[in-house]
Amino acid sequence: MRAVIPYKKAGAKSRLSPVLSLQEREEFVELMLNQVIDCITEAVIENVDILSPSGYGLEAMKKARVLLDEKDLNEALNSYLEEEDGPVLIVMADLPLLSPEHVKEITSTEKDICIVPGKGGGTNAIFIKNPSKYRVRYYGSSFLTHCSIAADFGQSFEIYDSFLAGTDIDEPEDLVELLIHGKGPAKDYINRKFKLAVSRGRVILVPL
Amino acid sequence: MRAVIPYKKAGAKSRLSPVLSLQEREEFVELMLNQVIDCITEAVIENVDILSPSGYGLEAMKKARVLLDEKDLNEALNSYLEEEDGPVLIVMADLPLLSPEHVKEITSTEKDICIVPGKGGGTNAIFIKNPSKYRVRYYGSSFLTHCSIAADFGQSFEIYDSFLAGTDIDEPEDLVELLIHGKGPAKDYINRKFKLAVSRGRVILVPL
Numbered sequence: 017m018r019a020v021i022p023y024k025k026a027g028a029k030s031r032l033s034p035v036l037s038l039q040e041r042e043e044f045v046e047l048m049l050n051q052v053i054d055c056i057t058e059a060v061i062e063n064v065d066i067l068s069p070s071g072y073g074l075e076a077m078k079k080a081r082v083l084l085d086e087k088d089l090n091e092a093l094n095s096y097l098e099e100e101d102g103p104v105l106i107v108m109a110d111l112p113l114l115s116p117e118h119v120k121e122i123t124s125t126e127k128d129i130c131i132v133p134g135k136g137g138g139t140n141a142i143f144i145k146n147p148s149k150y151r152v153r154y155y156g157s158s159f160l161t162h163c164s165i166a167a168d169f170g171q172s173f174e175i176y177d178s179f180l181a182g183t184d185i186d187e188p189e190d191l192v193e194l195l196i197h198g199k200g201p202a203k204d205y206i207n208r209k210f211k212l213a214v215s216r217g218r219v220i221l222v223p224l
Numbered sequence: 225m226r227a228v229i230p231y232k233k234a235g236a237k238s239r240l241s242p243v244l245s246l247q248e249r250e251e252f253v254e255l256m257l258n259q260v261i262d263c264i265t266e267a268v269i270e271n272v273d274i275l276s277p278s279g280y281g282l283e284a285m286k287k288a289r290v291l292l293d294e295k296d297l298n299e300a301l302n303s304y305l306e307e308e309d310g311p312v313l314i315v316m317a318d319l320p321l322l323s324p325e326h327v328k329e330i331t332s333t334e335k336d337i338c339i340v341p342g343k344g345g346g347t348n349a350i351f352i353k354n355p356s357k358y359r360v361r362y363y364g365s366s367f368l369t370h371c372s373i374a375a376d377f378g379q380s381f382e383i384y385d386s387f388l389a390g391t392d393i394d395e396p397e398d399l400v401e402l403l404i405h406g407k408g409p410a411k412d413y414i415n416r417k418f419k420l421a422v423s424r425g426r427v428i429l430v431p432l
Contacts, residue, residue: 133405135401156425157420160404179389189344192345193343212345212365214363214365219365
């Protein structure tokens with residue numbers, strides 16, 4: 017079994033730019049990436065690949081193999097899948113609430129495919145037992161697309177229902193979830209810059 | 225075991241007012257309430273109470289007992305807990321993605337308390353085995369508060385990690401989740417008014 021994490025540090029997470037500078041966003045995604053790698057490794061998946069259009073920020077990466085591919089995300093991932101024989105877990109790099117238990121459960125599915133939905137129709141992770149019988153199509157409502165593709169390829173699939181694995185960090189409000197439910201370096205980083213406050217019955221982020 | 229659903233129809237869901245009129249919001253919350261009741265009943269909890277500050281919209285309610293209490297939500301729920309001896313499941317009325325399986329799992333906890341987090345630090349459901357040894361405090365970051373209260377009362381607790389049970393419908397973007405992951409009358413209602421579209425890589429709601 018292999019895990020692959022698509023990653024791009026340069027100019028990452030532009031939707032967080034209202035609250036974090038470019039440098040902060042690049043530092044933050046690196047912390048999230050490292051947490052995701054550690055989480056996968058703790059779940060006893062030994063082969064972890066990072067798939068990136070550029071080596072920027074990955075020069076000193078020791079925990080995972082770095083694969084450079086300048087193609088678009090879907091093309092790069094589908095080329096990756098074509099070259100793999102065994103099961104592949106694709107995990108997004110912005111899941112700091114993901115735990116090793118999640119990874120173990122996702123990869124223990126009895127179905128051919130296990131899809132982890134993210135907010136707004138996204139796909140936060142997808143486990144593919146037979147990579148020759150699947151292709152990915154991220155962007156837009158990829159969750160529904162990935163369900164359809166499984167059906168098209170005659171692959172059975174399970175939907176993995178998790179609030180924590182379902183929380184990808186894209187918007188400032190997602191940082192609220194990280195502060196409430198998170199732990200580890202990515203949470204600590206945000207915790208040094210913001211605190212939670214309640215405004216009109218809602219929890220919001222306030223700069224320290 | 226009893227389940228109790230706090231509910232208020234009048235002027236409900238004001239944060240959906242950018243996309244739904246007052247009348248639509250009131251119709252929609254009624255559909256969501258009925259789905260939540262059906263879901264609890266299918267999970268074989270026979271005693272379902274609706275706790276409301278007013279009888280408005282509940283005149284014809286047959287599926288559940290209606291309890292009127294004009295006090296604030298927390299006071300009303302804590303009065304309710306004081307009067308109960310057996311286990312109580314408190315479920316919010318705006319959870320159209322909740323399934324009977326969720327309810328069965330939540331109420332099968334081995335701990336004293338099972339807390340279901342919602343988005344933004346909320347509490348979507350909470351199962352309390354010993355209601356004399358617990359009090360609720362909704363609003364703000366109620367999830368963290370409810371964890372602390374369990375610890376204060378010496379009650380063990382579990383956090384129930386579900387994307388679907390964790391999706392409470394408050395904002396227009398939550399309707400996207402309903403259209404993607406939902407089924408039943410509440411989804412059908414929204415499906416007659418909106419469709420999903422993709423804008424800048426994100427899934428958005430477009431009026432029909």
